[in-house]
Amino acid sequence: MASSSSSSSTQVKKITLKAADGKHFEVEEPVAMEMETVKSFFVGNEDAMKDMVVPLLNVSSEHMPAILDFYRNHSEFRKRTPPPPAEEVKAFNEAFLENKSDEQLMEMIMAANFLNTKELLNFLTEAAANRIKNKSVEYVRAFFGIENDFTPEEEARIRAENEWAFDGLDED
Amino acid sequence: MTIDYRTDKYIQNRSISDFSVSLNNESKRTTRWSDLDFDLLLMIFEKLLDLPDIYRCGTVCVSWQSVAKTILPPFLLLSKVSLHAEESDFFFGDFHSKSINSFYCDFFVGDFDSKSINSFYYEKSCTLFNIRTHKIHEVPLPEEEKGNIWYSSSGFWWLITIGVEPPHEIGLFNPFTRDRITLPRASDLLKVREELRVITSANPLIDPKFSVLATHSCGFKIAFCRPGDSSWTSIKGFQGICNDTIFHKGEFFAVNHRGDLFRINCGNFTAEKLALRPIEFPWHWYCNYLVELDGDLLLVARWLEETQITCSKTTSFTVYKLNWVEKGWIKIKNIGDNSILLGKNSSISLPRNHFINFEANCIYFIDDADGFNMTTKYLNMDTGLYNIVTRQFKWPSPNYNKETEQLEKLPSSIWGGPLNWFIP
Numbered sequence: 001m002a003s004s005s006s007s008s009s010t011q012v013k014k015i016t017l018k019a020a021d022g023k024h025f026e027v028e029e030p031v032a033m034e035m036e037t038v039k040s041f042f043v044g045n046e047d048a049m050k051d052m053v054v055p056l057l058n059v060s061s062e063h064m065p066a067i068l069d070f071y072r073n074h075s076e077f078r079k080r081t082p083p084p085p086a087e088e089v090k091a092f093n094e095a096f097l098e099n100k101s102d103e104q105l106m107e108m109i110m111a112a113n114f115l116n117t118k119e120l121l122n123f124l125t126e127a128a129a130n131r132i133k134n135k136s137v138e139y140v141r142a143f144f145g146i147e148n149d150f151t152p153e154e155e156a157r158i159r160a161e162n163e164w165a166f167d168g169l170d171e172d
Numbered sequence: 173m174t175i176d177y178r179t180d181k182y183i184q185n186r187s188i189s190d191f192s193v194s195l196n197n198e199s200k201r202t203t204r205w206s207d208l209d210f211d212l213l214l215m216i217f218e219k220l221l222d223l224p225d226i227y228r229c230g231t232v233c234v235s236w237q238s239v240a241k242t243i244l245p246p247f248l249l250l251s252k253v254s255l256h257a258e259e260s261d262f263f264f265g266d267f268h269s270k271s272i273n274s275f276y277c278d279f280f281v282g283d284f285d286s287k288s289i290n291s292f293y294y295e296k297s298c299t300l301f302n303i304r305t306h307k308i309h310e311v312p313l314p315e316e317e318k319g320n321i322w323y324s325s326s327g328f329w330w331l332i333t334i335g336v337e338p339p340h341e342i343g344l345f346n347p348f349t350r351d352r353i354t355l356p357r358a359s360d361l362l363k364v365r366e367e368l369r370v371i372t373s374a375n376p377l378i379d380p381k382f383s384v385l386a387t388h389s390c391g392f393k394i395a396f397c398r399p400g401d402s403s404w405t406s407i408k409g410f411q412g413i414c415n416d417t418i419f420h421k422g423e424f425f426a427v428n429h430r431g432d433l434f435r436i437n438c439g440n441f442t443a444e445k446l447a448l449r450p451i452e453f454p455w456h457w458y459c460n461y462l463v464e465l466d467g468d469l470l471l472v473a474r475w476l477e478e479t480q481i482t483c484s485k486t487t488s489f490t491v492y493k494l495n496w497v498e499k500g501w502i503k504i505k506n507i508g509d510n511s512i513l514l515g516k517n518s519s520i521s522l523p524r525n526h527f528i529n530f531e532a533n534c535i536y537f538i539d540d541a542d543g544f545n546m547t548t549k550y551l552n553m554d555t556g557l558y559n560i561v562t563r564q565f566k567w568p569s570p571n572y573n574k575e576t577e578q579l580e581k582l583p584s585s586i587w588g589g590p591l592n593w594f595i596p
Contacts, residue, residue: 106208109212110212113209121212122215125212125219128216129216129220129225130219132225132229133220133222134224136228137231140228140229141233144232146236147233149233150231159231161312162227162231165224165228
């Protein structure tokens with residue numbers, strides 16, 4: 001018993017996650033447990049089932065490395081004393097979003113929603129909000145791929161009433 | 173009033189089809205933003221702190237318009253009022269200093285005729301200060317009302333608009349959706365230019381069967397109406413001076429200056445005093461407010477003292493929670509991770525995380541004194557925040573305490589005129 005506990009302390013237990021396209025990812029247990037969806041998979045069967053492969057039906061393997069990287073870094077940020085300087089967290093977050101297309105961002109939001117992790121979801125939805133800040137209605141429609149279903153008269157009326165909201169926008 | 177900003181509550185109130193968004197068939201993507209669940213869409217919207225951004229999202233398509241209406245942040249409603257010329261420059265810079273100054277000249281030189289009131293009260297827009305982004309927005313008032321109304325805040329992001337001249341037309345106006353509801357004239361409630369506190373039982377946009385309770389600013393008269401009524405009906409049986417009213421768990425309540433709570437019966441138009449153990453108020457000058465927090469009814473007593481330079485200064489607050497079983501008010505010393513905004517027409521509790529830089533367990537209060545009765549130099553001196561646990565005050569007004577760290581949290585420009593909360 002003593003030997004088994006000492007071996008588990010040096011060797012972090014891993015959990016295997018299976019992305020939507022079948023690819024497997026071996027993840028340290030504390031990182032995997034950042035995901036509520038994975039956590040709830042084991043509720044009531046904490047030990048017995050940890051050798052199982054957890055299927056993540058809505059998460060593409062393309063995004064898994066980045067998402068896991070986010071969990072690893074942010075859980076480390078949370079644990080660290082004293083807390084990391086804001087610049088360090090900001091730098092990580094900015095690097096995380098760099099070169100991510102709008103489409104990739106959307107897919108990651110859906111993934112974070114499926115994985116049920118509040119921190120990542122908050123971070124990504126804020127990133128999406130930042131991308132449509134101070135942009136024209138046309139830009140926002142194109143960004144979300146949404147068709148305008150106002151009649152021209154309705155839209156003209158809304159715009160006239162809220163004219164002040166349409167000043168000084170960024171270039172699309 | 174308490175509002176739950178968690179998205180699931182919004183979703184519960186709406187059928188999914190309300191939010192259906194059309195797909196762009198020409199797109200080659202296999203997944204689209206428009207495939208996003210509506211709670212995800214709301215999460216993105218809620219991160220938009222700036223009013224024009226929210227507005228523009230409301231112009232994207234019909235379904236988004238209804239979503240955008242529900243995610244507005246709390247505001248401070250600013251009135252443009254008289255200031256000394258040099259003060260207005262100090263407080264506002266170029267911000268409306270011209271109209272403020274012209275009013276000031278008219279008013280203090282003594283030529284106080286209707287024309288000078290016009291330059292004060294005949295507003296073309298209302299000024300909202302976003303307490304999340306610290307930006308100021310000028311939202312136009314309806315064209316038909318320009319030039320004859322003054323306004324105050326109600327709740328659910330509605331303004332009360334009151335005609336300056338008799339018979340004092342009263343309306344509710346939502347500056348964001350541009351909806352307007354006409355209420356009975358107030359000629360039997362108002363004699364001269366006076367404040368009128370108006371609350372509704374529900375957001376008129378969501379529940380068209382809402383009812384309205386109006387209180388005269390002196391607190392001696394309470395009246396009731398439903399939309400479509402031709403006149404207000406006076407509520408009989410209320411005793412004392414009405415300090416505040418609230419719609420709580422399906423009923424209107426009113427509290428008087430002694431802390432007596434009355435239930436308003438809208439069937440027979442009477443106020444019935446609830447048999448509660450009276451609060452042992454020491455002899456003191458105070459004002460009572462009613463606030464809802466997590467389904468409980470709170471009474472917040474604001475203790476005041478007279479000062480030499482201002483009309484009144486807040487010295488302390490006591491918060492009580494109504495215990496229906498024991499039929500009494502119980503003093504509480506902690507409101508957890510919440511803030512209370514205390515104001516004339518609109519007191520509310522909100523989870524702290526709804527603000528930037530706002531503090532938990534604090535009461536944010538504004539100067540309730542009527543600016544018209546005071547020298548403008550000291551307007552809003554009694555505006556600040558009070559920590560319920562530490563019992564410490566912070567005074568953002570630069571006139572009060574120059575050493576306070578809180579000075580930067582709200583710009584000094586907003587402390588120039590009578591304020592009100594403009595809130596959900």
